[in-house]
Amino acid sequence: MISIQNLSFSYPKKDSLFHELNWECSDGSIIGLLGKNGAGKSTFLRLLSGLIFPKNGEVKVGLQNPRDRQPDFLKDIFLIPDELAIPIHFKVSDYTKMMAPFYPQFNFVRFEMLLKEFEIEENAKLGDFSFGQQKKVVLAFGLSTNCKLLLFDEPTNGLDIPSKSTFRKAVAANLGDQQTLIIATHLVKDVENLIDRVVILGDGKVKLDQNLLALSDQLNFGYAIEMPETAIYSEKGGVGLHFIQTRQENQNQSQVNLELLFNAVVSGAISAQTFLNQNQTTS
Amino acid sequence: MFLLLIFLFLYIFYSNYQTTALLSKYIISDGKNIAWEAGNYQGIFISGIFILAIFATGQSFLDLREKKAARQYLLLPASHLEKYLVQFLGRFLLPLMIYPILFWLASVLSVGIFKLSLLLFENKAIDFPEAAPFFQLFSLPSEQPTIIYWILWSIFLLIPSLMFLGGIIFGKLNFVLMPLSVLLFSGLMALSFLGLSWILQLDSIILGEQMKFEVLNFDKSEIFPGIPLLLLVIIVLFWIAILLSYVVSYYRLTEKEA
Numbered sequence: 001m002i003s004i005q006n007l008s009f010s011y012p013k014k015d016s017l018f019h020e021l022n023w024e025c026s027d028g029s030i031i032g033l034l035g036k037n038g039a040g041k042s043t044f045l046r047l048l049s050g051l052i053f054p055k056n057g058e059v060k061v062g063l064q065n066p067r068d069r070q071p072d073f074l075k076d077i078f079l080i081p082d083e084l085a086i087p088i089h090f091k092v093s094d095y096t097k098m099m100a101p102f103y104p105q106f107n108f109v110r111f112e113m114l115l116k117e118f119e120i121e122e123n124a125k126l127g128d129f130s131f132g133q134q135k136k137v138v139l140a141f142g143l144s145t146n147c148k149l150l151l152f153d154e155p156t157n158g159l160d161i162p163s164k165s166t167f168r169k170a171v172a173a174n175l176g177d178q179q180t181l182i183i184a185t186h187l188v189k190d191v192e193n194l195i196d197r198v199v200i201l202g203d204g205k206v207k208l209d210q211n212l213l214a215l216s217d218q219l220n221f222g223y224a225i226e227m228p229e230t231a232i233y234s235e236k237g238g239v240g241l242h243f244i245q246t247r248q249e250n251q252n253q254s255q256v257n258l259e260l261l262f263n264a265v266v267s268g269a270i271s272a273q274t275f276l277n278q279n280q281t282t283s
Numbered sequence: 284m285f286l287l288l289i290f291l292f293l294y295i296f297y298s299n300y301q302t303t304a305l306l307s308k309y310i311i312s313d314g315k316n317i318a319w320e321a322g323n324y325q326g327i328f329i330s331g332i333f334i335l336a337i338f339a340t341g342q343s344f345l346d347l348r349e350k351k352a353a354r355q356y357l358l359l360p361a362s363h364l365e366k367y368l369v370q371f372l373g374r375f376l377l378p379l380m381i382y383p384i385l386f387w388l389a390s391v392l393s394v395g396i397f398k399l400s401l402l403l404f405e406n407k408a409i410d411f412p413e414a415a416p417f418f419q420l421f422s423l424p425s426e427q428p429t430i431i432y433w434i435l436w437s438i439f440l441l442i443p444s445l446m447f448l449g450g451i452i453f454g455k456l457n458f459v460l461m462p463l464s465v466l467l468f469s470g471l472m473a474l475s476f477l478g479l480s481w482i483l484q485l486d487s488i489i490l491g492e493q494m495k496f497e498v499l500n501f502d503k504s505e506i507f508p509g510i511p512l513l514l515l516v517i518i519v520l521f522w523i524a525i526l527l528s529y530v531v532s533y534y535r536l537t538e539k540e541a
Contacts, residue, residue: 051354052540069537075360085351102360 001026002048002149002180007057009040009047017043019204021057025197027148028177032191033184034262035201041184042082044201045151048182049079061149075103078147080138082154088127092137095126105146110174114140117166132158139167143174150181156190168194188258198258200265208265208272212256218275220247221257232274233264244270324415328386329439335382336443341457343374343450344536353541363537371529375447383420390415430510430518437521441528448528451535476513 007021017040025031035041046052047059050066050073059066064073087095092115100106115122118136126134135158142150156164171194175181183191198215200208222228225240234243242260247253264270346356359366442465449461506512 046354046541049358051357053538069357069363071360071362071365074358077358079354079358081351081354083351085349085355 001060001062003058003060005058005060007047007059008055009043009052010055011043016204021205023199023206023209025180027180029197030171030175030181030195031183031197031199032188032195032258033182033199033201034186034188034258035184036266037186039201040204041186041201042153045079045081045153045182045184048149049077049151050074051079076148077151078103078142078145078149079151080135080142080153080155082157084131084134084138086126086134086138088125090126092120092122092124092126095137096141099141100144103145103147107144107146111140111144114143114170114174117170118163130158132160132163135159136163139170143170146176146179148179150175150179152181152183154185154187155183156185156187164190188262192256192258198256198261200262202266206272208261208270210275214275215256215261216247216253218247219254219256219261219270220245220251221254221260233260233267233269235260235263324386324390325420328383328415328420331382331386332379332439333442335378336446337458337462339378340375340443341446341450341461343370343447343532345450347451347536347539347541348454350541353539357539357541363533367533367536370450371447374450375443379443383417386420387415387417428509430514433518434514434521437518437525440525441521444525444528448532448535451532451539 002023002025004021004023007018007023008016009018010016033041033044043052047054048061048066050069053067061073061077064070066073066077087098090098096108096111100108100111112122115137118133118140120129120133120136120140126137129137135155139152139155142152156167159167168190171181183195185191195212197211198208199206219232221242221244223237223240223242227234227241227243228245230245231241231243232245234241236242242257244257244260244264261270347353356366445465446457446461449457449464453460504512506515
């Protein structure tokens, strides 16, 4: 379980990035971490991994404080940053031999299988790979570590279209019930059918934190030529309008349009309060 | 690479020096024997320690210099102590232990090559130059007071220790910034010493027409027989700095962000 209490953070000589941020998350979810550029998505992941320390407040991952960077904590967390640092003179197999022993639950069979799915040659040198191919190696490695907490920063950045699909399948097929995956991305479409929870960061706080099932239960995402009167938010798309409205009891559930939801939250049309109000109305 | 350079340097140095010596002895015949002796190694050996401190020990915590690599390094599932010890052993202890052995081997090899080349090309068998006697590399002339040994040993240890610390503080500019810091600190020490002299004796420093520049005598005010107070203070400060450099670098590692 991840627990963040009253987190405040700022980089030196910069405005505050997070202020009194609170967030909790139980084990076993795939979370999409969204936010505008500079909202602090990568910083959020680095705070969770213990690479940077909060100015105020507390971050807990399980019983551990990431700041301590204890080996027991580190062997159960795997961060894939947007910019990779891998030993380019090593072969994939050598890289695995060197790194895998640090992760006691590492699954070699799964790693080989994932490499095949990503079409990566195990005996090739990492330095001969493109950025996308290097990313595939690290993604395969990360998914094979069996770490309880996986933090992927822009994982589909640099992947070609087939690989993005392979990535989604690999995540869905290989993540255990007790594993938590947080994906920070601005490529919303890449993770739309993968995540089961969405967290949107903005203005130094968590602007929205909702389960996707709850979202599709409470909101209706549609497309119409004219904006419905009950629409909470809309934006132009082709000849008509994409809109979000409160879902009526007799309406079928619609698929959550993450991009539309993100824009609605960023514009302030939808907030955590929207859901609180809705719950109060229904009860 | 560094040690290879040392070897080459020694070899070339001997060759030239000894060739000159041989020429002067056998051709010019001025009677002077300026052959290379065992005691002549020490200067190069000590200089090598300082070079080693700058270019090997000063490269400590290399992974922390670049943000991308630092993230990988800091998240590697190992304790701070394990990561620290690897650096300490690999960048400090091992180079300082291997260096004297390789230096000695290089001297033996250099001398061997030199003698062999003379035998082959000039058909001369000679007794000199001597190879470096291993234990003599560390020894000082016996007439020196004990406190001088302490000062020299503390300097030998202080420089690599500070360079080790500098690796995690100054990063890639360590080889410039740490020596500069040491020079700055030494300058401040010297100035404070002058200041102290001036406070105790107002006319010790007079600048102008009658320029006078007298400082307190290092050798006086002995706290124990043969141990001047000022030198004792310097030794204590040096040893504290040696110990603190390891403590500070460890805590710096635990607090490192990337």
